[in-house]
Structures are given as C-alpha cells and as structure tokens.
Amino acid sequence: MTETTPETSGPVIEPRHFRETLGHYPTGVAAITAVTEEHGPIGMIVGSFTSVSLNPPLVAFMPQKTSGTFELLRAADSFCVNVLSADQEQLCRRFAAGGVDKFAGIGWQAAPSGAPVLDDVVAWIDCTYESIVEAGDHYIVLGRVGAVDVVKPALPLLFFQGGYGRFSLPSLVAGADPDLIHSIRLAEFARDQIEAVADELGAECSVMAPVGEDSVFVALASRAAVPSNVSLGFHVPLVPPLGSVFISNLGSVAINAWLSRIPQADEETQATYVAQLERVRERGYSLSLRGPHSDWEMFTAARDYSSPDRLPEHERRFRTLIREQAHLYEPDINPDGTYDLHSVVVPVQGPMGIVQIALRLANTPRQASGHDVLQWIERLQEAARVVAERLSVPQPTALLADA
Numbered sequence: 001m002t003e004t005t006p007e008t009s010g011p012v013i014e015p016r017h018f019r020e021t022l023g024h025y026p027t028g029v030a031a032i033t034a035v036t037e038e039h040g041p042i043g044m045i046v047g048s049f050t051s052v053s054l055n056p057p058l059v060a061f062m063p064q065k066t067s068g069t070f071e072l073l074r075a076a077d078s079f080c081v082n083v084l085s086a087d088q089e090q091l092c093r094r095f096a097a098g099g100v101d102k103f104a105g106i107g108w109q110a111a112p113s114g115a116p117v118l119d120d121v122v123a124w125i126d127c128t129y130e131s132i133v134e135a136g137d138h139y140i141v142l143g144r145v146g147a148v149d150v151v152k153p154a155l156p157l158l159f160f161q162g163g164y165g166r167f168s169l170p171s172l173v174a175g176a177d178p179d180l181i182h183s184i185r186l187a188e189f190a191r192d193q194i195e196a197v198a199d200e201l202g203a204e205c206s207v208m209a210p211v212g213e214d215s216v217f218v219a220l221a222s223r224a225a226v227p228s229n230v231s232l233g234f235h236v237p238l239v240p241p242l243g244s245v246f247i248s249n250l251g252s253v254a255i256n257a258w259l260s261r262i263p264q265a266d267e268e269t270q271a272t273y274v275a276q277l278e279r280v281r282e283r284g285y286s287l288s289l290r291g292p293h294s295d296w297e298m299f300t301a302a303r304d305y306s307s308p309d310r311l312p313e314h315e316r317r318f319r320t321l322i323r324e325q326a327h328l329y330e331p332d333i334n335p336d337g338t339y340d341l342h343s344v345v346v347p348v349q350g351p352m353g354i355v356q357i358a359l360r361l362a363n364t365p366r367q368a369s370g371h372d373v374l375q376w377i378e379r380l381q382e383a384a385r386v387v388a389e390r391l392s393v394p395q396p397t398a399l400l401a402d403a
C-alpha cells in the first residue's frame, strides 16, 4: 500500500458553492464494509465509489480524512463495496450516521475476503487495498478487486441534489413487457379491420391496449392527409379522462384507483368523470372533440404528471389541461350538428367481458356532420365486433402464448 501527497494549488472556491454545484452530478450509493478483530463488522456510506481499471481490475472511493470509520476500515486487509438498492434508503441513512450500532439487525454474509456483503444489495465488489493517496481533505483509496457479483439486479439507490431517488425511463416508448407482447399479438387479430376503417374513412385507426398503468398504441393504420401525432409503442398514462374504455366495465376498486390519479380533484371534477365513465359504459364507446390542444400536448402533459420526476410545473400544466378539456369528452352527438372530432375509442370485448384491446379512430375530416360522426362510430363498432368474435374463438396456443 503506498501513500502520496499531491501539491495543493488552484483558485479558492467557496465550499457551499462547490458542494451545491457538484450536487448536480448524480451518484450511486455504496456501503464500504470490513471486519476487524477489535470492532467486528464496520461500514460507511460513500457516493464517491467509481470503477477505475479493467486490467488490472481496480476501483476507488474517496473517504474524508476526518472519517473515524475509515480509520477503522483501513486497519482491515480488505473491504467490500456494497451497491445499495433503491429500497435501502433506511439502511443508507443508518450507515451514514455516527454513534449508532450500524449492523444491529442487518443480515450479511462474508465475501471471499471475509468482508461483509449486506443482505439485499444490488451487487458487491470485494477488494484489497492497492493504494491510499491524499487528495486535499480526502483520500483516494484504490482497491484491487478480488471478486464481484450481482445479488439482485434491482434499481440502485441514487443521490442527487442532496436527496435520494431512483433511476427511471421517462420515455414515451414502452419497453419490452410480457403484457405488451401479448397485446401486440392480440392486435394482429385487428390488423385488417383497422386498415379497412382507415381506408374507408381516410383517417387514422389504431389498436390500443392497457399495459400496467398506461395504454399503449400496439397497431396503427394511417390514411389521413395529416401525419399522425402518435407512433407504435407510444404510451399514454391511464389518468382521467384518458383510457375510460379500459376502466368503465371494471369494479369500484379499479375505478377509484383511476379517479385517484386526477391531481387534487375536487368533488365536482370527480363527479364529472364518474358520469362520463357511465356514459362510456352505456354507449359502448368514448368520444372526444377537438379542443385548442393537440394529442401530443395532452399525452405529454399526462406522461409528465404520472412521472416519478413530476415537478410542480407539470402538475399545474396537466391540471389546467384536463380542466379545459373536460367538457370535450363524451358529448351528445346530434345528427344535424357539426363536430370537430378528436377521437372515438371502442372497446373490443374479450372473453368474459375483459377489454384487452380497443380500436381508436382519429384524424378524421374536420367539421363533420353529426350524421357522419355517428356513422363512423357505427363503422368502428362493427370492426370491434368482428375482432371480438375472433378473440372469442379459442386461439392456438402458439398465437397467444408468451414465447
């Protein structure tokens, strides 16, 4: 083990400003553990863990020179880096605190070197000390890796701007999910139908499926003059008023869960959505008219609202949008009126009344007569009936099984 001291130089930067600025760079969180004869298992939390070299395998972390725990750790021959999972925030807080028995009630097993691998961590890296270099008020500890393994390929705990969090993919494109793959297979039963409807009406006709807390575009046929706002895989959170065809025939628990996703809904707003849901169930379709906002605006606002990274600004935007749009959902259609249709969504009743997919018509000609709109709805319902009939016939397992 070598110890060197680099020269100190450079401009003085105000420590608070330094910390605050560097806090904008996110880090993972690791518990460095060891066992000493005198103290038994010991450990400290670091955000400064990093991999350094593949050949030879080296990693590093930077303890404060004043850290009492590091003084104990360096007395051991080896240490283990425990990558904490997003569920281990409490453990992290305990290990970062002074004056507590950090290992009380914590399960662990010995890594090959004997250093503790804590229960339920994401991964561990077992090391011996390669070098300890002084770097200002910290040390740079270089560890030579003896063994590594992934315990649980779960989300790691992250530290950012002084707070804990987890990694998320706020993408509008759905990832591979067994439910999604199943829905894509079901959508194939509707392919010729959506193409026929799109051709006949010069519009866009798609298949949507509920996947988790979203509904996803799983098939799309567009014959409209204007390009589609959506693409395959585009997913839209099931937040009122969106996704009502998937909710309207479910029980009160699912309906309440859907309603609870409206931000700070007052009783009147809730009552509006309950009435609209009832309308969708009675009529067998959900219909909305065009407002001042595009699909994209509504979908992205709903996505940002549902995101774990929601900011107050997202909440305000979504609340404003749904308030402005509420009256555009489930209106009466009078054959003599003129309407600017936004979309019609018709559920495909699967076996036992379960709605696994729905057909959606959009991008229809502007300023249409009520008579035309009612005919389009009938056409879409007819297509949905054809698909429902196909789904009611038991399918060869090869078509529906998940790979």
Ligand SMILES: Cc1cc2nc3c(=O)[nH]c(=O)nc-3n(C[C@H](O)[C@H](O)[C@H](O)COP(=O)(O)O)c2cc1C
Binding pocket: 029, 044, 045, 046, 047, 048, 049, 062, 063, 064, 066, 067, 068, 069, 070, 095, 096, 097, 098, 159
């Ligand atoms: C998220 C997080 C990251 C931390 N990263 C480091 C680090 O990289 N180096 C360090 O010395 N201390 C770090 N600390 C502080 C130590 O975990 C611990 O609080 C400190 O070492 C306690 O002092 P002691 O070792 O004298 O008991 C971090 C704490 C937290 C909560």
